[in-house]
Amino acid sequence: MDDRFARRMNGLKASEIRELLKVTQRPEVISLAGGLPAAELFPVEELKVVALRVLEEHGPAAMQYSTTEGYPPLRTWIARRMTERLGAATQPEEILVTTGSQQAIDLSGKLFLDEGDAVLCESPTYLGAINALRAYQPRFVEVPTDDEGMIITELERRLAEVDRVKLVYVVPDFQNPSGRVWSLERRRRFMEVVRRHGVTVVEDCPYGEVRFEGAPVPPLKSMDAAGQVVFLGTFSKIFCPGFRVGWVAAARPLLEKYVLAKQGADLHTSTISQMEIATYLSMFDIDADLRRIREVYRARRDAMARELELELPAQARFTRPQGGLFLWVELPAEVNARELLQRCLERGVAFVPGGSFFPNGGHENTLRLNFSSMPEERIAEGVRRLGTALREMLPPVPAGARRAV
Amino acid sequence: MDDRFARRMNGLKASEIRELLKVTQRPEVISLAGGLPAAELFPVEELKVVALRVLEEHGPAAMQYSTTEGYPPLRTWIARRMTERLGAATQPEEILVTTGSQQAIDLSGKLFLDEGDAVLCESPTYLGAINALRAYQPRFVEVPTDDEGMIITELERRLAEVDRVKLVYVVPDFQNPSGRVWSLERRRRFMEVVRRHGVTVVEDCPYGEVRFEGAPVPPLKSMDAAGQVVFLGTFSKIFCPGFRVGWVAAARPLLEKYVLAKQGADLHTSTISQMEIATYLSMFDIDADLRRIREVYRARRDAMARELELELPAQARFTRPQGGLFLWVELPAEVNARELLQRCLERGVAFVPGGSFFPNGGHENTLRLNFSSMPEERIAEGVRRLGTALREMLPPVPAGARRAV
Numbered sequence: 001m002d003d004r005f006a007r008r009m010n011g012l013k014a015s016e017i018r019e020l021l022k023v024t025q026r027p028e029v030i031s032l033a034g035g036l037p038a039a040e041l042f043p044v045e046e047l048k049v050v051a052l053r054v055l056e057e058h059g060p061a062a063m064q065y066s067t068t069e070g071y072p073p074l075r076t077w078i079a080r081r082m083t084e085r086l087g088a089a090t091q092p093e094e095i096l097v098t099t100g101s102q103q104a105i106d107l108s109g110k111l112f113l114d115e116g117d118a119v120l121c122e123s124p125t126y127l128g129a130i131n132a133l134r135a136y137q138p139r140f141v142e143v144p145t146d147d148e149g150m151i152i153t154e155l156e157r158r159l160a161e162v163d164r165v166k167l168v169y170v171v172p173d174f175q176n177p178s179g180r181v182w183s184l185e186r187r188r189r190f191m192e193v194v195r196r197h198g199v200t201v202v203e204d205c206p207y208g209e210v211r212f213e214g215a216p217v218p219p220l221k222s223m224d225a226a227g228q229v230v231f232l233g234t235f236s237k238i239f240c241p242g243f244r245v246g247w248v249a250a251a252r253p254l255l256e257k258y259v260l261a262k263q264g265a266d267l268h269t270s271t272i273s274q275m276e277i278a279t280y281l282s283m284f285d286i287d288a289d290l291r292r293i294r295e296v297y298r299a300r301r302d303a304m305a306r307e308l309e310l311e312l313p314a315q316a317r318f319t320r321p322q323g324g325l326f327l328w329v330e331l332p333a334e335v336n337a338r339e340l341l342q343r344c345l346e347r348g349v350a351f352v353p354g355g356s357f358f359p360n361g362g363h364e365n366t367l368r369l370n371f372s373s374m375p376e377e378r379i380a381e382g383v384r385r386l387g388t389a390l391r392e393m394l395p396p397v398p399a400g401a402r403r404a405v
Numbered sequence: 406m407d408d409r410f411a412r413r414m415n416g417l418k419a420s421e422i423r424e425l426l427k428v429t430q431r432p433e434v435i436s437l438a439g440g441l442p443a444a445e446l447f448p449v450e451e452l453k454v455v456a457l458r459v460l461e462e463h464g465p466a467a468m469q470y471s472t473t474e475g476y477p478p479l480r481t482w483i484a485r486r487m488t489e490r491l492g493a494a495t496q497p498e499e500i501l502v503t504t505g506s507q508q509a510i511d512l513s514g515k516l517f518l519d520e521g522d523a524v525l526c527e528s529p530t531y532l533g534a535i536n537a538l539r540a541y542q543p544r545f546v547e548v549p550t551d552d553e554g555m556i557i558t559e560l561e562r563r564l565a566e567v568d569r570v571k572l573v574y575v576v577p578d579f580q581n582p583s584g585r586v587w588s589l590e591r592r593r594r595f596m597e598v599v600r601r602h603g604v605t606v607v608e609d610c611p612y613g614e615v616r617f618e619g620a621p622v623p624p625l626k627s628m629d630a631a632g633q634v635v636f637l638g639t640f641s642k643i644f645c646p647g648f649r650v651g652w653v654a655a656a657r658p659l660l661e662k663y664v665l666a667k668q669g670a671d672l673h674t675s676t677i678s679q680m681e682i683a684t685y686l687s688m689f690d691i692d693a694d695l696r697r698i699r700e701v702y703r704a705r706r707d708a709m710a711r712e713l714e715l716e717l718p719a720q721a722r723f724t725r726p727q728g729g730l731f732l733w734v735e736l737p738a739e740v741n742a743r744e745l746l747q748r749c750l751e752r753g754v755a756f757v758p759g760g761s762f763f764p765n766g767g768h769e770n771t772l773r774l775n776f777s778s779m780p781e782e783r784i785a786e787g788v789r790r791l792g793t794a795l796r797e798m799l800p801p802v803p804a805g806a807r808r809a810v
Contacts, residue, residue, distance in 0.1 A: 004571070004605055005662065006519045006541070012665045022472075039465035047468070051456035060444035063452070063645035067427075099504050099649075103671040110540060114411045115520075132669040135515060136411070166409070200409055240468035242676035244504075257410065260417045264537040266508040270675055271647035 008115075011134045024350045030382035033350040035176065035325055036373040038300075041293055042240045046284050047276070053283070054275045062272045068263045070097025070247070071274035077281050078233065078247050086208065088221040088231065090249050096258050097269045101206055101234040101246030105129050107261045108167065108202050108230065109136040117166040120158055122150055124328075124357035124366070126176045126204065129169055140359035141165070147319075149182030152189045159197050167200055172220060174207040174324025177357045177368035181322060184217050191223045200254075204232045206246075209290060211323035212298035227251030230258075235277055237325070238290055243273040294323075301327065303376035304369060304383060311387025313394055325372040328354070330365060335393055337367045343389040349382045416539045429755045435787035438755040440581065440730055441778040446698055447645045451689050452681070458688070459680045467677045473668045475502025475652070476679035482686050483638065483652050491613065493626040493636065495654050501663050502674045506611055506639040506651030510534050512666045513572065513607050513635065514541040522571040525563055527555055529733075529762035529771070531581045531609065534574055545764035546570070552724075554587030557594045564602050572605055577625060579612040579729025582762045582773035586727060589622050596628045605659075606634045611651075614643050614695060616728035617703035632656030635663075640682055642730070643695060648678040699728075706732065708781035709774060709788060716792025718799055730777040733759070735770060740798055742772045748794040754787045 024031035054062050069075065075092040082090040098104045105128065113119065113136035121129070123142030130140065141162050144154045149172060159165060170190075172182040182190070194201050203220045221231040227250075234246035248258050262268070280286075304327055305320050312318065315332040331337065337353035344350060354366025371379055429436035459467050474480065480497040487495040503509045510533065518524065518541035526534070528547030535545065546567050549559045554577060564570060575595075577587040587595070599606050608625045626636040632655075639651035653663050667673070685691075709732055710725050717723065720737040736742060742758035749755060759771025776784060 004517065006515070006517055006522070006571075008519075009516060009662060009665075012662075012669070014665060014668075034470075036470055039469045042465040042468040044460055044464050044468070048457055048460050051460070052453055055449050055453050055456070059449050060447040060645075063447040063449070063647040064444045065439075065441055065641075065646045099671045102669075106670045110411070111414060112409065112411055114413075117411070128669070128672070135666065135669055166411075236470075240465075241470045242468040243678075244671060244673070244675045257414060257417075260414075260419060261540065264417070264507075264533070264540055265511045265670070266504040266649060267533070268649070270649045270678055273675055273678065 008135050008137050011137065012131070023345065029345070029348050029350055030374070030378055030385065031350045032369045032371070032379070032382050033352050034373060035370055037237055037241060037325070038293070038296055038372055041289070041296060043280070043284065043289065046280065050276050050280045050283060054272065054279050058275055062275050064271060066268050066271040066274075068259050068268045070095065070269060071271065071278055074274050074278040077278060078249070082221070082231070082233070082249055086222060087218045088249070094249055094252060094255055096248045096255055096262060097274055098246045098248055098262065099266055099269050100236065100241070100244040101204065101232040102128055102132065103262070103265065104232045104246055104248045104258075105202070105204065106132040106135070107248070107258050107265065108169075109133040109138075110261050111257050112166045112200060113138045117164045118162050120155070120162075120165055120168040121359065122170055122175065124177055124354060124363065125169065125359065126171055127356050129204065130359045133169070138166070142358060142360055145178070145180070147180060149180065149186040150190060152186065152193060155190065156193055159193065159199070165197075165199055167202060168194060169202045169204065170220070171204045173205055173217070174210065174321050174326075176207070176324070177326050177352070177354065178328040179319045179321030179324055179326050181217060187217065187220055187223065191220060194228065195226055198226075198228065201229045202232065203229050206232075206234045206237050207324035209238050210293060210297065210325070212294040212301070214322040221249065227254065230254060238286060238293070239277060239280065243270070243277060245269060245273055245277055297325070297372050300371040300374075300376055300379055303379045304371040307380045307383035311383055311390070313390070325370055327369045327371055329367045329369060331367070331390070332394070333365050335390070336364045338364060340367070340390060340393060343392060344386055347385040347389050349385040349389075351386065413540050413542050416542065417536070428750065433753050434750070435754045435779070435783055435790065437774045437776070437784070437787050438757050439778060440775055442642055442646060442730070443698070443701055443777055446694070446701060448685070448689065448694065451685065455681050455685045455688060459677065459684050463680055467680050469676060471673050471676040471679075473664050473673045475500065475674060476676065476683055479679050479683040482683060483654070487626070487636070487638070487654055491627060492623045493654070499654055499657060499660055501653045501660055501667060502679055503651045503653055503667065504671055504674050505641065505646070505649040506609065506637040507533055507537065508667070508670065509637040509651055509653045509663075510537040510607070510609065511540070512653070512663050512670065513574075514538040514543075515666050516662050517571045517605060518543045522569045523567050525560070525567075525570055525573040526764065527575055527580065529582055529759060529768065530574065530764065531576055532761050534609065535764045538574070543571075547763065547765055550583070550585070552585060554585065554591040555595060557591065557598060560595065561598055564598065564604070570602075570604055572607060573599060574607045574609065575625070576609045578610055578622070579615065579726050579731075581612070581729070582731050582757070582759065583733040584724045584726030584729055584731050586622060592622065592625055592628065596625060599633065600631055603631075603633065607637065608634050609637045611637075611639045611642050612729035615698060615702065615730070617699040617706070619727040626654065632659065635659060643691060643698070644682060644685065648675070648682060650674060650678055650682055702730070702777050705776040705779075705781055705784055708784045709776040712785045712788035716788055716795070718795070730775055732774045732776055734772045734774060736772070736795070737799070738770050740795070741769050743769060745772070745795060745798060748797060749791055752790040752794050754790040756791065
């Protein structure tokens with residue numbers, strides 16, 4: 001430890017995902033580790049038209065400083081989309097445009113967390129949220145989950161027992177890493193409980209619109225009568241991530257605090273990026289884009305699930321998500337996924353060991369697989385390599401069909 | 406106070422500048438308040454060429470996630486520029502691209518400041534730094550300054566007397582708000598003192614290349630043998646601010662901490678913005694741009710200084726900066742600049758009261774004027790309105806020529 005630095009820096013370690021991404025830049029490695037959207041679906045030709053249009057229409061204003069809250073037409077589009085598609089009635093004045101939704105998570109930590117405060121989160125939860133919030137030195141209290149979401153009795157027990165709970169951070173749609181969706185019933189009961197306790201909820205929803213089968217379930221924000229849910233959205237999965245544009249939707253008194261914190265953090269989000277996205281949305285059909293994204297991701301999920309059925313041993317379980325980018329595997333308890341990763345890297349395939357997604361450790365027999373970023377054949381080859389590496393670590397058993405969980 | 410929030414939020418108030426900018430959006434108001442570069446100099450036509458080139462050359466990779474450290478060709482350009490122009494030998498691996506240099510200030514607070522730690526800064530200092538750092542709940546210790554920079558005996562006294570000094574934050578070139586430049590001798594003595602104390606220095610240098618007369622003075626970073634100076638640079642004043650692209654230059658052990666903190670804060674800076682700036686720098690001549698910027702700003706500074714000579718009373722003083730965007734006025738002690746601002750807004754001219762730039766308050770007879778963002782005639786008209794409002798607040802005296810300080 002180096003006493004030049006703040007104490008918070010003792011808790012910050014290099015993200016496993018980021019370090020892995022470096023190893024996996026060799027083209028022969030099949031990376032099921034990252035969380036990249038399918039780049040071949042990005043509307044590159046359309047963006048050329050958009051870039052020229054923005055500079056024609058706005059001229060130097062596109063390159064100038066702008067307000068912290070965000071570009072008004074973009075705030076209006078987001079508010080309308082949230083109202084119409086998500087059933088969460090939202091005004092443009094309730095939207096703050098952020099530098100990706102990662103910034104919105106960081107600002108949430110800044111707004112709510114003193115050292116030693118408690119954050120409740122799903123177990124497992126998003127690694128990037130753990131990293132962002134850890135800088136504010138909270139205690140992470142994991143709430144067990146099942147296939148329908150956070151287990152409400154477990155949530156209630158922790159809200160009763162743990163002091164200084166300042167925030168509940170959840171990803172109810174196609175969670176990173178598990179791929180799971182909370183059921184409607186579970187969402188309703190969750191909102192009853194948090195309303196009773198008056199605790200602030202951050203609902204992180206990067207994948208909500210990337211559903212490729214089944215009926216959408218309304219977000220927590222749509223059931224929020226008390227203004228206690230902060231909704232985080234992003235253009236990273238429905239348009240592209242390279243612009244770093246996301247948003248916070250929150251009731252005015254909360255939003256004003258986010259605006260203040262963002263002013264200090266980076267003044268405002270890129271003017272030209274916001275104008276380009278707003279112009280793209282006005283000139284092109286993002287719903288057509290989304291149909292294509294969903295179709296491609298569904299086929300890739302199918303390819304991954306099909307191969308996992310063949311390759312995983314009988315004691316393993318995996319999720320079969322109805323949307324999003326990730327699938328979650330639980331291996332037999334005796335298999336350590338970090339050790340498996342070492343063997344896999346030798347065979348030219350990478351994934352993220354699941355232990356990284358539990359802020360308090362454990363669960364070393366789990367792993368997260370990404371299925372959005374490459375064609376089916378490459379996914380299948382990656383899973384076959386993973387299966388081979390795994391079989392070396394297990395006592396020999398006949399391979400059999402696995403049921404999805 | 407609302408106990409849902411972290412304690413740090415009690416100290417965060419809406420920035421006076423930002424609130425003012427809202428009032429001054431009425432076109433009839435002459436705003437000398439903001440800190441906008443001259444938008445008519447932004448290379449809009451060139452950027453059209455660049456935007457197409459980036460999408461042609463990089464295709465979807467321009468729209469995808471990228472590494473936290475930044476786009477390698479841009480890091481290489483920055484390192485070369487720092488080495489060749491600033492005399493601060495820098496490797497590309499010592500550069501982190503940030504979301505504007507405002508983010509780099511925020512990350513500096515996150516890295517170094519625990520609650521109650523001390524930050525030494527110039528008195529006055531940059532308001533955006535006060536706002537960013539205040540979120541980490543430090544004590545601000547102001548070090549008096551004169552026309553050559555921080556007063557070294559005052560710095561030494563504070564380093565000896567104040568405990569837990571974790572950071573010295575300084576803007577040695579054309580400081581915001583004072584417009585002053587530290588002399589070479591002052592820089593050398595400053596570096597001797599901070600080296601002896603082993604304290605980390607953040608050298609914020611947004612205006613260093615916007616010098617329109619006199620010889621450049623080397624940055625503190627160029628005299629940093631011990632790797633204790635963190636240099637913050639930006640494209641906001643030499644290219645345009647709307648992209649929100651800046652950088653940190655620091656020795657590797659320090660830079661790695663900044664990279665970690667940035668991962669949690671927003672993953673990385675916009676891929677496409679970084680590629681566009683790098684492509685612009687390779688296709689066009691930024692030094693020609695800079696010559697134009699300097700020429701225009703010099704004429705505007707002259708117009709402002711000329712009019713201030715005529716309008717200010719004998720007891721007032723103002724700086725005549727050799728670069729940057731701002732000029733600093735000290736009014737007679739009995740004039741309150743916030744009250745003057747109220748009168749000025751009625752006359753359709755705005756500025757920033759200087760008290761905002763002193764983290765511990767006081768100095769209410771000072772004000773900051775921006776001269777970069779509008780033509781000479783409008784600047785002159787703004788200063789005349791200010792002079793009229795000011796004369797209403799003073800006992801009648803004959804107007805006389807003022808000397809610049």
